[in-house]
Amino acid sequence: MTETVLxxxxxxxxxxxxxxxxxVSLSVADGEFRSVIGPNGAGKTTTFNLIxxxxxxxxxxxxxxxxxxxxxxxxxxxxRGLGRSFQITNVFGGLTVRENVRLAAQSxxxxxINPGEALFRDKNGFDEIAExxxxxxEQIGLRDRADEHAEALAYGDQRRLELGLVLAxxxxxxxxxxxxxxxxxxxxxxxxxxxxxxxxxxxxxxIEHDIDLVMRVSDRITVLTRGEELASGTPEExxxxxxxxxAYLGGVRE
Amino acid sequence: MVAADFIEQLLNGLxxxxxxxxxxxxxxxIFGVMDVIxxxxxxxxxxxxxxxxxxxxxxxxxxxxxxxxxxxxVAVGLIGAAIERTTVRPLYGRDPLYHILLTFGLVLVTxxxxxxxxxxxxxxxxxxxxxxxxxxxxxxxxxxYNYFMIVFAALLAxxxxxxxxxxxxxxxxxxxxxxxEMVRNVGIDIDQYYTLVFGVGAALAAVAGIVLGGYxxxxxxxxxxxxxxxxVVVVLGGLGSFxxxxxxxxxxxxxxxxxxxxxxxxxxxxxxxxxxxxxxxGLTVYLLMIAVLLVKPQGLFGTRGEESxxxxxxLVGGYGGVLADSTRVRLGxxxxxxxxxxxxxxxFMGDQYYLVVLNEILIWAIFxxxxxxxxxxxxLVPLGxxxxxxxxxxxxxxxxxxxxxxxxxxxxGAILICAVLAWVVGSLSIRVxxxxxxxxxxxxxELLYSAVFKFDFTGGSDGLLGFEALLGLGTVGESLxxxxxxxxxxxxxxxxxxxxxxxxxxxxxxxxxxxxxNAPFGSVLQSIRESEExxxxxxxxxxxxxxxAFVISGGMAGLAGGLLAVSPSTVIISPDQTLxxxxxxxxxxxxxxxxxxxxxxxxxxxGVFFGAEEFLSSYTDQWRLIIGTMFILFVLFVPRGIxxxxxxxxxxxxxxxxxxxxxxxxxxxVRSDD
Numbered sequence: 001m002t003e004t005v006l007x008x009x010x011x012x013x014x015x016x017x018x019x020x021x022x023x024v025s026l027s028v029a030d031g032e033f034r035s036v037i038g039p040n041g042a043g044k045t046t047t048f049n050l051i052x053x054x055x056x057x058x059x060x061x062x063x064x065x066x067x068x069x070x071x072x073x074x075x076x077x078x079x080r081g082l083g084r085s086f087q088i089t090n091v092f093g094g095l096t097v098r099e100n101v102r103l104a105a106q107s108x109x110x111x112x113i114n115p116g117e118a119l120f121r122d123k124n125g126f127d128e129i130a131e132x133x134x135x136x137x138e139q140i141g142l143r144d145r146a147d148e149h150a151e152a153l154a155y156g157d158q159r160r161l162e163l164g165l166v167l168a169x170x171x172x173x174x175x176x177x178x179x180x181x182x183x184x185x186x187x188x189x190x191x192x193x194x195x196x197x198x199x200x201x202x203x204x205x206x207i208e209h210d211i212d213l214v215m216r217v218s219d220r221i222t223v224l225t226r227g228e229e230l231a232s233g234t235p236e237e238x239x240x241x242x243x244x245x246x247a248y249l250g251g252v253r254e
Numbered sequence: 255m256v257a258a259d260f261i262e263q264l265l266n267g268l269x270x271x272x273x274x275x276x277x278x279x280x281x282x283x284i285f286g287v288m289d290v291i292x293x294x295x296x297x298x299x300x301x302x303x304x305x306x307x308x309x310x311x312x313x314x315x316x317x318x319x320x321x322x323x324x325x326x327x328v329a330v331g332l333i334g335a336a337i338e339r340t341t342v343r344p345l346y347g348r349d350p351l352y353h354i355l356l357t358f359g360l361v362l363v364t365x366x367x368x369x370x371x372x373x374x375x376x377x378x379x380x381x382x383x384x385x386x387x388x389x390x391x392x393x394x395x396x397x398x399y400n401y402f403m404i405v406f407a408a409l410l411a412x413x414x415x416x417x418x419x420x421x422x423x424x425x426x427x428x429x430x431x432x433x434x435e436m437v438r439n440v441g442i443d444i445d446q447y448y449t450l451v452f453g454v455g456a457a458l459a460a461v462a463g464i465v466l467g468g469y470x471x472x473x474x475x476x477x478x479x480x481x482x483x484x485x486v487v488v489v490l491g492g493l494g495s496f497x498x499x500x501x502x503x504x505x506x507x508x509x510x511x512x513x514x515x516x517x518x519x520x521x522x523x524x525x526x527x528x529x530x531x532x533x534x535x536g537l538t539v540y541l542l543m544i545a546v547l548l549v550k551p552q553g554l555f556g557t558r559g560e561e562s563x564x565x566x567x568x569l570v571g572g573y574g575g576v577l578a579d580s581t582r583v584r585l586g587x588x589x590x591x592x593x594x595x596x597x598x599x600x601x602f603m604g605d606q607y608y609l610v611v612l613n614e615i616l617i618w619a620i621f622x623x624x625x626x627x628x629x630x631x632x633x634l635v636p637l638g639x640x641x642x643x644x645x646x647x648x649x650x651x652x653x654x655x656x657x658x659x660x661x662x663x664x665x666x667g668a669i670l671i672c673a674v675l676a677w678v679v680g681s682l683s684i685r686v687x688x689x690x691x692x693x694x695x696x697x698x699x700e701l702l703y704s705a706v707f708k709f710d711f712t713g714g715s716d717g718l719l720g721f722e723a724l725l726g727l728g729t730v731g732e733s734l735x736x737x738x739x740x741x742x743x744x745x746x747x748x749x750x751x752x753x754x755x756x757x758x759x760x761x762x763x764x765x766x767x768x769x770x771x772n773a774p775f776g777s778v779l780q781s782i783r784e785s786e787e788x789x790x791x792x793x794x795x796x797x798x799x800x801x802x803a804f805v806i807s808g809g810m811a812g813l814a815g816g817l818l819a820v821s822p823s824t825v826i827i828s829p830d831q832t833l834x835x836x837x838x839x840x841x842x843x844x845x846x847x848x849x850x851x852x853x854x855x856x857x858x859x860x861g862v863f864f865g866a867e868e869f870l871s872s873y874t875d876q877w878r879l880i881i882g883t884m885f886i887l888f889v890l891f892v893p894r895g896i897x898x899x900x901x902x903x904x905x906x907x908x909x910x911x912x913x914x915x916x917x918x919x920x921x922x923x924v925r926s927d928d
Contacts, residue, residue: 052791078793086791092784103781106774107793118775126774169792 003030004066005173005203006051006082011060013046013227020046022227023060028173028203035206035214038224044207047224048177051205052084053077065172078107083171083202087178089158091165093151097142098133100150100161104168105132132168139198140164159191163198173203180213192217215239223247258393263515264508269400269469271507272407276462277480278487278499279414280455286431286494287444287451290342290353291689293839294360295459296481301364302330302460303467303476304372306379315380323464327457334456338449344890346445350689351635355846355889358839362882365474370876374474379467403465410461411500414454418496427451431494482700482835483510486543489693492556501554506539513538536704543697544682551686586854593757597750609749610823615864616756617817620763622844622856624810627767629842630851631776632803633783634684637692637838638699641679642672642808644833645702646815648712651827654721654819661723661755661820668816669809676808680801687786696835703833717828723820725751748822756817760857763810767853770806779803783851847888849895858896 006028013021021043028034038044049055051062053074061070064082072080092100106129110118113126124130137143140160145153150161159179166174179195180188192213195204208214214221214235221238223230231241238244281295305326310318337360345352385399418424430437430444437444463476487506491498513536546554593612600608621643628634646668653667683694706712713719770776778799781789790796819827840863848859866884870877892898 073795075790075793075795078791084791086788090785090788092781092788094784095780099777103777103789104792106777110774110794113774118773119770120773122772123774123777165788165792 004028005030005032005064006205007063008051009061009063011047011050011062012058013043013050013055014058020227021050021057024224024227024229026222026229026232028205030172031203033204033206033217033219034222035208035218035220036222036224037208037211037214038230041226042224043227044224045177046227048175048207052082052175078169078171081170081172082175083166083169083173084175085162085166085177085179087181089155089162091150091158091161093149095150096147097150097153097161098137098146101136101164101168102129102133104165105129105136108132108168108170132170136164136168139167156187156190160194163194167198171202173205174199176204176206178208179206180208180210188213261394262396263512265394265396265400265404267508267511268504269403269507270511271504272404272411273462273466273480274484274487274507275411275500275503276407276458277484278491278503279411279496280458281484282488282491282494282499283418283427283431283451283496284455285488287427287434288342288346288448289350291350291357291692292455293354293357293481294337294364295455295484296477297361297364297368298330298334298456298477299459299463299480300368300472300474300477301333302326302463303379303472304368305329305460306464306467307372307377307472310380316382319380319382319468323461326464327460330460331453331457335449335453337456338452341886341890342452343448346448348893351842351846352889352893354839355843355885358843359882359885359889361477362878363886365477366876366879366882369474370879377472379464379472381468385468399469403469407461407465410458414458415496423447423450478836482696483539485693485696486539489553489690489697490543490546492553493689495553495555498553498555509538509542536707537701540697540701540704544694544701547686547690547694547697548682551690590757590761594754597753606749609753611864611868613749613753613756613821613823615861616753616760617814617821618841618844618864619857619860620760620817621811621814622841622848622860623763623767623853624807624814625841625845626850626853626856627779627807627810628803629845630853630856631771631779631783632800633786634800634804635692635842636695637842638695638697638835639811639841640833640835640837641695641699641702642676642811643815643818643837643841644706644829645675646672646812647819647827647832648706648718648815649812650816650819651718651721652711654723655718659722659724661725664723664820665813665816668812668819672812672815673805673809676805677801680804680808684797684800684804696838699833699835699838703829703835706829706833715829717826717831719826721819725755752820752822756821759813759817763813764853764857767810771853775799775802843885847885847895849897852897855895855897862896
């Protein structure tokens with residue numbers, strides 16, 4: 001039995017009369033690639049936001065590495081090892097690629113930097129941060145472009161940098177919000193390869209629309225409909241689940 | 255008798271309130287639909303009153319007034335529409351910050367045009383005689399004009415409400431103020447309605463100007479005096495909400511009037527204790543605004559949520575790819591050397607007045623630099639930054655008067671007090687973002703501005719005087735104004751000593767800020783400017799960083815204010831000289847003008863601004879007109895400020911060289927990394 005990295009317990013979010021997420025209890029094991037799928041309005045994004053801390057739940061709890069983080073601020077969750085990527089590429093466009101990664105690496109060490117150093121010491125003078133930055137730039141294959149402004153990168157490279165920012169914070173679990181939304185099948189493949197390449201040693205939680213993709217890459221899948229958990233299991237179990245077929249696979253496929 | 259008196263005051267309050275309603279309705283809808291913070295709304299209001307003066311003159315009050323109240327608003331409406339077409343339109347999609355610079359320029363231009371045409375003396379707007387009679391209804395005696403104002407404005411408000419709620423145009427405009435993108439997505443070209451909204455808003459402001467002009471008088475400061483209360487009304491009611499503008503306008507009008515009438519009067523007596531109305535005239539509305547913003551940031555009737563991030567782009571200036579870093583450092587060194595030698599040139603010219611101007615430039619260079627830390631790096635736009643400049647100046651003057659005259663102790667005190675103030679204001683304000691942050695800091699600044707009038711220890715409206723700084727520690731040292739020494743037969747006075755002190759502090763402040771921006775703390779600030787959400791999700795406590803930046807910035811602005819008090823040419827520290835909102839506007843304008851996000855840009859901006867003001871005002875009375883036009887042209891054509899000119903020129907040359915080849919018209923890459 002492997003350790004559980006993330007657990008939600010009766011997670012519920014209501015917006016007025018609408019219950020967007022209804023009593024969802026998930027458990028993600030260490031090293032697992034978990035996907036959460038469901039049709040539009042199933043509560044995927046709300047669940048994602050509840051776990052990252054962008055929203056706070058009406059009821060229920062989120063536990064990360066055994067600790068209750070329900071009331072912990074988003075940045076603090078990142079500090080504890082819960083990283084996330086953005087659906088729309090969200091990098092610091094006006095800064096260089098190196099500075100982007102360096103900032104993410106710096107956040108890991110920011111507790112060790114005393115106020116005097118934080119104000120006056122050259123940001124490039126911290127060996128551990130510089131080392132971490134170099135490693136990540138190497139991993140995402142952008143070392144040669146490190147001095148370019150992020151906004152000057154091609155789209156694919158921006159996606160790489162996006163993942164690099166997550167990677168540099170050294171997360172135990174990475175939440176991915178539809179990383180391939182709006183991509184062609186080749187681009188989707190390239191992105192999934194990249195995720196596999198740079199994040200394979202982390203636990204992953206993928207929020208996704210594309211059922212075929214999810215079937216290929218996931219260790220386990222959770223299906224949501226109307227805010228509720230319909231089923232959880234391995235891709236085979238999900239594929240053979242009657243309820244899932246009726247509610248989702250049997251419906252109109254995109 | 256007491257009741258009649260109260261009702262009379264209530265009527266006066268409603269009368270004033272209706273003026274605010276007319277002003278705020280336009281302001282609010284303009285903001286709601288176009289995201290434009292229109293500072294020039296107050297000048298359009300004044301323009302309405304001045305047009306009426308000219309219209310009434312040939313016709314006489316009897317008929318002229320009625321002609322004016324129709325013709326003047328139409329004329330101002332057309333001017334408003336023209337302003338929208340020619341200047342506001344090119345700026346849509348940019349950060350609301352640029353509208354501040356633009357409309358601030360429009361304020362200067364319009365105000366100067368008014369001075370040029372109608373002169374500066376206060377004028378009386380003649381109203382028909384039957385309107386100015388006093389009338390007594392149920393024992394309450396006020397002028398017929400009060401009733402006229404209330405009824406007329408209410409009528410206009412109802413018409414506006416009808417247009418907004420019951421016509422197709424109104425529906426589209428309201429939908430636009432809720433969600434512009436959605437309106438575009440359903441295939442309506444919302445941009446076409448902007449001119450209409452701006453024109454109608456201007457016309458409503460003109461009506462307000464006419465009716466208030468008839469009630470009080472017409473003067474060149476009238477626009478300036480209503481614009482801030484009008485902003486309070488808009489924010490209280492909720493940006494973009496017509497209902498909010500009506501409710502907020504009446505509330506502010508009544509509260510202002512009642513507080514003025516009853517402050518200090520006895521409410522009730524219980525035995526030995528008497529309960530009096532606190533003397534909070536002028537403070538109440540700002541306290542109200544702060545309270546509302548803290549509890550309900552979107553205002554009482556606001557429907558729009560928080561501003562979404564990245565809606566408009568903030569353009570930071572910089573030499574970027576054109577001048578190498580080493581060239582910039584060399585240029586900076588040359589500038590400092592030139593400044594250090596300037597007094598010698600002035601000495602030979604024999605006119606020490608230039609030194610006074612240089613001193614002002616240095617003080618404002620530090621002030622603008624402090625603003626750049628929060629505005630150009632952390633992406634926070636405070637509309638009340640002069641509160642730190644003012645409180646710094648007052649703190650310095652008070653320390654000199656009561657505790658110590660030592661320059662160093664005085665300046666340190668100003669920095670510390672302002673840092674504490676910034677921490678308090680920052681803790682309360684940083685929770686709200688974007689325009690709401692701008693407005694809440696404005697409210698705090700206005701609160702302090704009103705407060706210094708109230709207290710004895712701040713000298714009320716007279717301000718503080720009779721202080722003097724010593725160059726030394728404790729009571730040992732030489733008075734700044736006594737230091738004189740000869741050089742080559744010339745006499746070097748107090749201005750010289752202060753000049754070198756200010757120059758030293760300005761250079762140190764710049765080096766401090768530059769060091770900070772290249773250190774971990776400053777790098778995080780830049781990431782927040784680029785993407786706040788991203789910064790949060792790589793693990794930074796965004797609000798904490800913003801608050802700390804605000805504290806550092808506040809302390810530095812306090813230092814600038816302290817220097818103002820220490821300066822030997824400063825005799826008095828008065829509320830208008832230090833805490834008037836106009837200085838908050840000026841410092842933003844200077845920072846943008848110079849090129850924000852570069853640290854040195856705003857400092858250069860200070861030099862050019864005051865240099866130009868000094869130069870122009872010695873040749874013409876219409877210097878505001880020229881400076882205002884300059885701002886408008888800059889915001890339209892050189893949005894990244896003076897410091898971006900080299901790269902703009904380089905780009906032009908390149909384009910000219912490649913004229914036959916592919917012409918690259920993309921934005922120049924002029925961001926600065928340090």
